[in-house]
Amino acid sequence: QVQLVQSGAEVKKPGASVKVSCKASGYPFTDYFLHWVRQAPGQGPEWMGWINPNRGGTNFAQNFQGRVTMTRDTSISTAYLELSRLRSDDTAIYYCVREKSIIEVGTWFDPWGQGTLVTVSS
Amino acid sequence: DIQMTQFPSSLSAFVGDRVTITCRASQSIRSYLNWYHQKPGKAPKLLIYAASRLQSGVPSRFTGSGSGTDFTLTISSLQPEDFGTYYCQQTFSTPPYSFGQGTKLEIK
Numbered sequence: 001q002v003q004l005v006q007s008g009a010e011v012k013k014p015g016a017s018v019k020v021s022c023k024a025s026g027y028p029f030t031d032y033f034l035h036w037v038r039q040a041p042g043q044g045p046e047w048m049g050w051i052n053p054n055r056g057g058t059n060f061a062q063n064f065q066g067r068v069t070m071t072r073d074t075s076i077s078t079a080y081l082e083l084s085r086l087r088s089d090d091t092a093i094y095y096c097v098r099e100k101s102i103i104e105v106g107t108w109f110d111p112w113g114q115g116t117l118v119t120v121s122s
Numbered sequence: 123d124i125q126m127t128q129f130p131s132s133l134s135a136f137v138g139d140r141v142t143i144t145c146r147a148s149q150s151i152r153s154y155l156n157w158y159h160q161k162p163g164k165a166p167k168l169l170i171y172a173a174s175r176l177q178s179g180v181p182s183r184f185t186g187s188g189s190g191t192d193f194t195l196t197i198s199s200l201q202p203e204d205f206g207t208y209y210c211q212q213t214f215s216t217p218p219y220s221f222g223q224g225t226k227l228e229i230k
Contacts, residue, residue, distance in 0.1 A: 035219070043223075044209055044221045044222060044223045044224045045158075045166065045209060045211075045221045046221070047217065047218045047219045047220065047221070049217070059216070059217055060217070061217050061218040062217070062218075095165055095166075100171075102172075105172050105175075106153065106154050106155075106156070106171055106172035106173075106175075106213060107154065107213040107216075107219075108156045108168055108171035108172070108211075108213065109156070109158075109166075109168065109211070110168040110171075110177065111168075112165035112166055112167070113165065114165060115165050
């Protein structure tokens with residue numbers, strides 16, 4: 001079955017960087033965009049951006065421009081999110097999600113990875 | 123950016139009740155609206171996509187309707203496993219694919 005498995009929890013100090021991985025299985029990795037969504041404690045999800053695993057192109061939410069990098073390694077069907085200059089308000093669960101899209105129907109996210117808790121604390 | 127507003131922000135209902143959650147977009151998003159369900163400590167799970175299409179494996183007691191700016195998610199007969207938080211998401215305008223703030227559903 002289609003599955004996204006993420007790396008484990010991280011604890012970082014303010015100003016540091018974090019890199020989260022997302023390993024895909026059960027489908028052709030390069031056929032579907034992957035998105036990153038984060039959810040701060042008690043808050044709704046916040047879309048961060050996407051990566052096209054086929055060509056490596058990316059698109060980021062304006063809130064994260066200049067701090068976020070999304071990459072992938074097609075040989076191991078894995079996508080990566082790197083967030084730099086971490087602040088305490090970056091403490092959140094970070095999810096990778098697969099995009100499904102049909103022209104003139106819509107775009108939706110399914111499935112979601114299990115999430116990676118990133119805690120930023122001095 | 124398109125803003126998504128859900129209401130109510132929380133509700134409590136009995137097993138067997140009919141429950142309706144509303145989501146409003148700040149501008150027309152046609153039918154580019156999805157619904158997700160999240161249980162505590164778990165990732166969100168897709169329920170409805172394209173406003174009214176039921177995701178495979180999701181019980182038929184869940185229905186979505188609406189287009190333009192106003193959308194509803196209805197649970198026809200609430201079950202104990204339906205507790206949690208429900209989120210709407212628009213995918214009409216990119217970026218960003220914005221989410222609503224959530225509706226927390228409790229079982230009485």
